[in-house]
Amino acid sequence: MPETLTLSLADKIRSLKKTRNAVLVAHNYQIGEIQELADYLGDSLGMAKFAAQAREPVILVCGVHFMAESAALLNPNKTILIPDLEAGCSLSECITADQLRAWKSEHPGAAVVAYVNTSAEVKAESDVCCTSSNALKIVESFPPEREILFVPDMYLGQWVRSRSQRKIHLWNGSCHTHVRIRSEPILQLKQQHPKAEFLMHPECGCLTACMHLADKILSTDGIIQRAHESSAKEFIIATETGILHRLNKENPGKKFYPAAPEATCEFMKKNTLEKVLWSLEDLRYRVTVPEETAQKARQSLERMMAIS
Numbered sequence: 001m002p003e004t005l006t007l008s009l010a011d012k013i014r015s016l017k018k019t020r021n022a023v024l025v026a027h028n029y030q031i032g033e034i035q036e037l038a039d040y041l042g043d044s045l046g047m048a049k050f051a052a053q054a055r056e057p058v059i060l061v062c063g064v065h066f067m068a069e070s071a072a073l074l075n076p077n078k079t080i081l082i083p084d085l086e087a088g089c090s091l092s093e094c095i096t097a098d099q100l101r102a103w104k105s106e107h108p109g110a111a112v113v114a115y116v117n118t119s120a121e122v123k124a125e126s127d128v129c130c131t132s133s134n135a136l137k138i139v140e141s142f143p144p145e146r147e148i149l150f151v152p153d154m155y156l157g158q159w160v161r162s163r164s165q166r167k168i169h170l171w172n173g174s175c176h177t178h179v180r181i182r183s184e185p186i187l188q189l190k191q192q193h194p195k196a197e198f199l200m201h202p203e204c205g206c207l208t209a210c211m212h213l214a215d216k217i218l219s220t221d222g223i224i225q226r227a228h229e230s231s232a233k234e235f236i237i238a239t240e241t242g243i244l245h246r247l248n249k250e251n252p253g254k255k256f257y258p259a260a261p262e263a264t265c266e267f268m269k270k271n272t273l274e275k276v277l278w279s280l281e282d283l284r285y286r287v288t289v290p291e292e293t294a295q296k297a298r299q300s301l302e303r304m305m306a307i308s
């Protein structure tokens, strides 16, 4: 896209945000141009917290659908927009409310911990939500003897299980982008850059193989923060590649090597500057949750926020 067109689109978006009294909340995997326009840029937990406290009547969520749904649950009286309704999440598609109800009936008395990457219907069937940054804390908030059903990401669940003494049953779900991140290229990168710190997101498909090699296993905001704080000059980054924009921009003297340059989420990239502009122009696409589902789903999200 020619730079002048990009600039003019960005300017129009900035001005329309003011006219609409809207805030733009973006995830760390969004395209760089959208990250630059965000009033808040962060991970799933940060986005939910920001949305919960926003004063503006319009919240434009540049992320995937469950993120906009979380904002809608936490702000029932505001207009929640997403630029493209096709910005879904493969992980949240891994379990339906019916499947969860059936699983619960096999484990009476177990507590359900749902990763936020789930539909509102699944959240409504859960006891509490979690994100990659607070999953361990949430699981450990239950009494040690209580069984846990963890949905839907088995890798995040495995990681939590490896760090806690809890009896955790895992749902067989995964993120189609993070499963592409494999151990062989990471081993090669570690050989090529022996001084590099290896930072990994817990959704990665190579979690079990690489857990012992990772310097830190963190949420996307955790990775951003660690890159700032660490004295290392090089990093191997195992997560979706959208995070590299922010890492490179905020750490000019440091080098970041993606563990899988092809690990790009096409759903996150559905949002473009044009669609952001149209979304603000036409106040579309509105994301709402039916009140009966919303009441229960909101409780799961609010319990999470109270613990984290």
Ligand code: 13P
Binding pocket: 028, 042, 043, 044, 045, 117, 131, 132, 133, 175, 203, 218, 219, 220, 221
């Ligand atoms: P974070 O909460 O770590 O940003 O992860 C969100 C996500 O959807 C990862 O695929």
